[in-house]
Amino acid sequence: MSQPGSNAVGVDNAYRRKFNREEYAERAREREEKDEEGRFKSKSKGPPVQRKALKHRDYEVDLISRLGKTQVVTPIAPLSQQAGYYCAVCECVVKDSANYLDHINGKKHQRALGMSMRVERASLEQVQSRFEILKKRKVAGSFTEQDLDERILKQQQEEEERKRQRRERKKEKKKEKAAEEETEERDPDVATMMGFGGFGSSKK
Numbered sequence: 001m002s003q004p005g006s007n008a009v010g011v012d013n014a015y016r017r018k019f020n021r022e023e024y025a026e027r028a029r030e031r032e033e034k035d036e037e038g039r040f041k042s043k044s045k046g047p048p049v050q051r052k053a054l055k056h057r058d059y060e061v062d063l064i065s066r067l068g069k070t071q072v073v074t075p076i077a078p079l080s081q082q083a084g085y086y087c088a089v090c091e092c093v094v095k096d097s098a099n100y101l102d103h104i105n106g107k108k109h110q111r112a113l114g115m116s117m118r119v120e121r122a123s124l125e126q127v128q129s130r131f132e133i134l135k136k137r138k139v140a141g142s143f144t145e146q147d148l149d150e151r152i153l154k155q156q157q158e159e160e161e162r163k164r165q166r167r168e169r170k171k172e173k174k175k176e177k178a179a180e181e182e183t184e185e186r187d188p189d190v191a192t193m194m195g196f197g198g199f200g201s202s203k204k
């Protein structure tokens, strides 16, 4: 019916919408720039941190050295002597071995070590050389033998230490017993010294 009229409205709307779009786009751009600046500022506050890619452990995780041992634990003892697995890097105690493994493989711990969780992509040469190393290890067998010798030696030393402690405990008990007997033997002397021995004789 009134095509031109509705058209005019449409044009008007279109114009407005266009204007708004441009305005909002402009605002968005400004906001993004501000965000970027903010991000840059917050980054520049601290020293720039370039975290290294994840590396494999080059040490054996000790989970069993305190297995079966008894230890007195008090809440005021330093963290490293509390019950559980102590992480010296993060200065925290984890309650069991599974959680300890989770912890040392986790983000927080790796970050404390200066590593990101990103894994470097290995090259073909790296993979090949790794295979070579592992193959040599398997063929030579000297590694495992040496490992076994070390373990046996360690166990022997631990056994020696335990025996020594047992001997010492026995010695101490003997000393205590001897001291007790001595005081018992001395008792009559003490009694006469204090005049108690005399009572008996004077009564007679």
Ligand SMILES: [Zn+2]
Pocket: 087, 088, 089, 090, 091, 103, 104, 108, 109, 112
């Ligand atoms: Zn840690």
